Amino acid sequence: MCLADFVAPKASGQPDWIGGFAVSTGFGVDELVADYESRQDIYNSIMVKAVADRLAEAFAEHLHSRVRREFWGYAQDESLDNEALIKEQYQGIRPAPGYPACPEHTEKGLLWQLLSVEENTGITLTDSYAMLPTAAVSGWYFSHPESQYFGIGKLSEDQVESYAHRKGWSMAEAERWLSPNLGYEPEQN
Numbered sequence: 001m002c003l004a005d006f007v008a009p010k011a012s013g014q015p016d017w018i019g020g021f022a023v024s025t026g027f028g029v030d031e032l033v034a035d036y037e038s039r040q041d042i043y044n045s046i047m048v049k050a051v052a053d054r055l056a057e058a059f060a061e062h063l064h065s066r067v068r069r070e071f072w073g074y075a076q077d078e079s080l081d082n083e084a085l086i087k088e089q090y091q092g093i094r095p096a097p098g099y100p101a102c103p104e105h106t107e108k109g110l111l112w113q114l115l116s117v118e119e120n121t122g123i124t125l126t127d128s129y130a131m132l133p134t135a136a137v138s139g140w141y142f143s144h145p146e147s148q149y150f151g152i153g154k155l156s157e158d159q160v161e162s163y164a165h166r167k168g169w170s171m172a173e174a175e176r177w178l179s180p181n182l183g184y185e186p187e188q189n
Helices: 029-038 042-071 082-086 107-115 117-121 157-167 171-177
Strands: 018-024 136-142
Touching: 018 042, 018 107, 018 117, 029 042, 042 136, 107 117, 107 136, 157 171
Parallel strands: none
Antiparallel strands: 018 136
């Protein structure tokens, strides 16, 4: 499978959408965590981080629901209970760079450019493409009725070569970013 499989060809005449998002509920969390840690209150430090992370995930879920039912409107009559939401029994997916279907984190850079994420939200990316604040979620929206989550599996050397070429990278750079998914041992320089 490939995420591009879930984009209807223009010639199909089928209505289709792909979008992006970035949300956070973590602004101010680092300061609160630092305060708890300065008082050796590790329990509350952990709880603040955990609640902020869960709220960010809930925000992403809520926004995805609004995209399906209101903004894009392809599931206007959707009415799912909590169990169905947890089992993701809705049409569409929201995979994220760095996760199994698109494990390479640098694609967040494109998302940040397309959505002007830093300017519009204040969420920034580190050099390794981690999001700050850390209680943040970003990714792509796919509405295709057959879209589903999957993992890409192990990559062959020719696949990595092709990816490196398309990204304008050296082979070593592509291997570094894709290292958990390599199905071969890269040459050591």
